[in-house]
Amino acid sequence: MKDIKDINTPCYVCEEELLENNLKILDYVQQQSGAKVILALKGFAMHSTFDLVSRYLKGCTASGLHEARLAYEEFKKHNSDAEVHTYSPAYKEDDLREIAKISDHIVFNSPSQLFKYADMVKEINPDVHLSLRINPEVSSSPKDIYNPCGIYSRLGTTLANFDERVLEYVDSLNFHALCEQQVDALEEVLVAFEEKFSKYFKNLKHINFGGGHHITKKGYDVEKLIKIIKDFREKYGVEVYLEPGEAVGWECGYLVASVLDTFKNGIDVAILDTSAEAHMPDTLAMPYRAMVRDSGEAGEKKYTYRFGGNTCLAGDIMGDYSFDEPLKAGDKVIFEDQIHYTFVKNTTFNGIKLPSLAIKRKNGDIEVVKEFGYTDYRDRLS
């Protein structure tokens, strides 16, 4: 189908051309800086696009066994050189045995986990690269819930907790300290990271700068990022990795929903066949207001509605939006930029149907690649 009007809602539509534009920017960073960019599956894991993604990115970073398997089975099949990097805040032995078989890099969160499992992992996979995640204790992350370097953080090893004996095992160090940030924020983190840890870089092969780099957002200083990476590589003779999630899926598609009902209760209310809680979780967690195509702020256009989800949670509200014409049941509503951190987090809360997944091809065809139904709900519950 070609027309959004014909889509059965709710449905996420990933636009291949926009996704590829992001990938081209990331590839430019790779080409110019010599860094390798890998996809953080936590933010975007629509594997029906991996044929395309794997033409540009060098692999995936996984947060545990399931993501590592997805990287190994669904990404690597398109690109046999693709790398699988796995990091978990802590590993269970059974999972790690499987992870070791399919990962090229394994990142530990603490010296204690590294000492506990390094020999086991090396025995299973002698070629695996080991790394420790560092907490540089500097971050200008805008929200505490997304700040890996906040007070009492469990993510990464601080200098005080660093144990030099890890250097007998690792050939890499990782940090991940940013969230939706510009290159200046990376610069600040690097100052602290180098100040504290560069004395340990001597025998290292790789440094991983984590994710949170808003590289594909308009206005991001890509040239400055390239310079920082080049300087760092030259200074220390190491290979640099970036592992963005959001920057891959940034502004490359939307969520289409339908109006089911409208009525007045002090203000005009519209109920949609989607849910902020179940389908757009970051709008409540961050929180932020998703943009809706052809709408304005409350009161900006003639007809304003409060958009609510089709669940029984009172707070399942997307926000207030205004339109030139009144809305009626059956109208389509398009939430912009709903491809990253959406369907990877969806739930079947309240039994609400999971949105379908579609890809808009370069020729304009919208192809539904996955639909969900009752059994997806039922089978998760017993």
Ligand SMILES: *Cc1c(COP(=O)(O)O)cnc(C)c1O
């Ligand atoms: C979440 C995460 C990423 C990706 O972050 P984005 O903000 O999506 O770029 C990369 N590395 C680690 C360790 C993460 O936890």
